[in-house]
Amino acid sequence: MRLAFMGSPDFAVPALRALHGAGHAIAAVYCQPPRPAGRGQKDTPCPVHRAALELGLPVRIPARLRRDAEAQAAFAALDLDAAVVAAYGLILPPAMLAAPRRGCLNIHASLLPRWRGAAPIQAAILAGDAESGVTIMQMEEGLDTGPMLLREAVPIGPRLTTPALHDALAEAGAALILRALAEAPVPVPQPEAGVTYAPKLSKADAPLDWGHAAAALDRRVRALNPWPGTVFRHAGEAIRVLEAEALPGPAGAAPGTVLDAAPSIACGEGALRLLRLQRPGRAPLPAEAFLRGFPLPPGTVLQGG
Template identity: 80%
Template sequence: MRLAFMGSPDFAVPALRALHGAGHEIAAVYCQPPRPAGRGHRETPCPVHRVALELGLPVRTPARLRREAAEHAAFAALGLDAAVVAAYGLILPRPMLDAPRRGCLNIHASLLPRWRGAAPIQAAILAGDAETGVTIMRMEEGLDTGPMLLKAAVPIGPRSTTPELHDALAALGARLILEALETDPPATPQPAEGATYAPKLGKEDGRLDWRQDAAALDRRVRALNPWPGTFFDHAGERIRVLEAEPVPGAGRPGEVLDGAATIACGGGALRLLRLQRPGRAPLPAAAFLRGFPLPPGTLLAPCPSTP
């Protein structure tokens, strides 16, 4: 089948490799343009771009697509059977959605209509969902509203993290897109009820508010690492919390309860297991505390507006 592949981050790489390995003709790979990265701010291609070059596939990196008639025409001229889209990063306008014979098929990392939007994996963990999954959807102009072709679920365990689910869902998406292209299953409209949205995350989403209960804060740590990362501010430094667990405990929200970095929350307590100071390496809590003590009785501010 003659395809275009449209994706940018690591999540999309297994699908690109699977499509290439299955013998599909990939006429073009679309991804985000190279961005400055690292200390030298050198222009760096995204993961899909690097893999496409490794596989010898032609790459296109338009900065925008909306109102770009030349891009629309070039896409239509590819003569595609279908386009496969996985975390591409640009919204496809109607002329591009309509160009492939079988449309544009999206690999979305949730069980639609739950968690439409930019951060479905993180949202599922934050909400305490028991499962998530992948939906193969035929794209339309709405945000993740198109009809569904295939679905498969993955359980979310009590200690599941975003990186673990990311890798499992990326592999599942690669398998499902091959099945969808081979079998051409009938499309099922998404139900109107049950739709939820997972907005794009920002750095402040990672701030730990000790007034929340420990279970919610534990989910935040598991959901938001490595990006945007969870943190609290203390003694003029922003301390990243890379790993934690909820434990029994009571005290004022933000109070350090013992010498093992156990922090009282709005309900229960959160034991900090791995932390990182700015510009330093991540450390287990015991080693971290030797260089940055948090004596019992110390009160960490719940949020910026609280002294």
């Protein structure tokens, strides 16, 4: 089948490799332009760009598509059977959505209609969902509103992190898009009930609020690492919490109070034991090693981030 592939981050790479490995003719790979990265701030191609070059596939990196008639005409000239889209990062205008004979198929990292939007993986963990999954969706102009072709659930275990769920969903999406192209399932409209949205995350989401329940903060630590991370402040430093676990806590302790040498921190309900921490500009450390250079004596009251 003659395809275009449109994606940018690591999540999209397994699908690109699967489509190429299955023998589909990938006429062009669309991805975000190189961005400054690393200490030298050199322009660095995104993961899909690097994978496409490795596979010998032609890459296109338009800065925009809407109101760009030339880019839209170039896409139409590819004479595609379908376009596969996975976390591309640009909105496709109606002319491009309609250009391929089978339209544009999106690999979305949730069980639609739950968690439409920009951060569905993190949202599922934050909410304490028992499962997430992948939906192959026929794209239309609305935000993740198109009819569904296939869905596959992935369980969310009690200690699952965003990186682990990300990788599981990326692999599931790669397998599912091959099935969708081969089987051409009948599109099913999304139900109107149960729609939720996962807004884009920012650094403003990083501070830990000790007034929340420890179980919610544990999910937050697992959901928001590696980015934007979760932090609290002490002695003028923003300390990153990379791993933690929720425990029962004593009644009446003020939220943010260090309860013991573990260290465990009193929360609005229960306590959060800190397992791995990082000071600014330093390496991540297990809590025991961290405390040797940055003590948190019992009775200390920690601030949010």
